[in-house]
Amino acid sequence: MQCDVPAVAGPPVGTYPVNEIFESLQGEASFTGTPSVFVRLQGCPVGCPWCDTKHTWQVIPEREISVGAMGEKTEQPCDSYAWCDVPTLANIVRAADAEHVVITGGEPCMYDLRPLIAKLEAWHHRVQVETSGTYVPLVTPSTFVTVSPKYAMSGGRPVLDEALARANEIKHPVGKQREINIVLEKLDPIHQARGTPIWLQPLSLSSRATGICIQAAHRYGWRVSLQTHKFINIR
Numbered sequence: 001m002q003c004d005v006p007a008v009a010g011p012p013v014g015t016y017p018v019n020e021i022f023e024s025l026q027g028e029a030s031f032t033g034t035p036s037v038f039v040r041l042q043g044c045p046v047g048c049p050w051c052d053t054k055h056t057w058q059v060i061p062e063r064e065i066s067v068g069a070m071g072e073k074t075e076q077p078c079d080s081y082a083w084c085d086v087p088t089l090a091n092i093v094r095a096a097d098a099e100h101v102v103i104t105g106g107e108p109c110m111y112d113l114r115p116l117i118a119k120l121e122a123w124h125h126r127v128q129v130e131t132s133g134t135y136v137p138l139v140t141p142s143t144f145v146t147v148s149p150k151y152a153m154s155g156g157r158p159v160l161d162e163a164l165a166r167a168n169e170i171k172h173p174v175g176k177q178r179e180i181n182i183v184l185e186k187l188d189p190i191h192q193a194r195g196t197p198i199w200l201q202p203l204s205l206s207s208r209a210t211g212i213c214i215q216a217a218h219r220y221g222w223r224v225s226l227q228t229h230k231f232i233n234i235r
């Protein structure tokens, strides 16, 4: 399946724009090593400069494809997407082996995820949502919410207290010491008050960033997330 697929018409009412669905291991934070179905939604206005899924930022009408074409996508990053309604999406997920479902993006919390998650949970899936914290997560009470807060990005969206309060875990990328200072100032109070785990994720797994993370984890009682999928060369 190549990226230059023909566009098809289709109204997006009550549906989600899906970039891709694939199975892998969750490589980060609390669910590291867990077989998972990843549902990547299209659309994100946050604008992180290091984003490795920039192809998901725009929902361009001309890039709409059929559900079948989306399901045949290869691993090549591609900005095409298919509008999927809840039954269609849930059925695709159900056909996979994994019980754990990760809804990611893009920024999945741009959308009201409750209908989709409720359906998946009714079929005994556990659902994790990965979000930037710039939207209030519209999820079910059982949803595991991973907030990776993105401060002062070009999209100008603030990180919301409501999103941080809903987090089951907080994950923060770290490249330099200044990110540790941000975690200490803005996120550690939540860790202290609510016991929400804080995971530090070294950017690009560089030895310098990893060293900063390990030192801070020891000092402040946080944890280090190492993107283990990259060590074994899987998605």
Ligand code: SF4
Pocket (backbone or CB within 6 Å): 044, 045, 046, 047, 048, 050, 051, 052, 053, 054, 056, 105, 106, 107, 132, 150
């Ligand atoms: S929030 Fe996520 S998808 Fe959006 S720009 Fe940042 S890293 Fe990329």
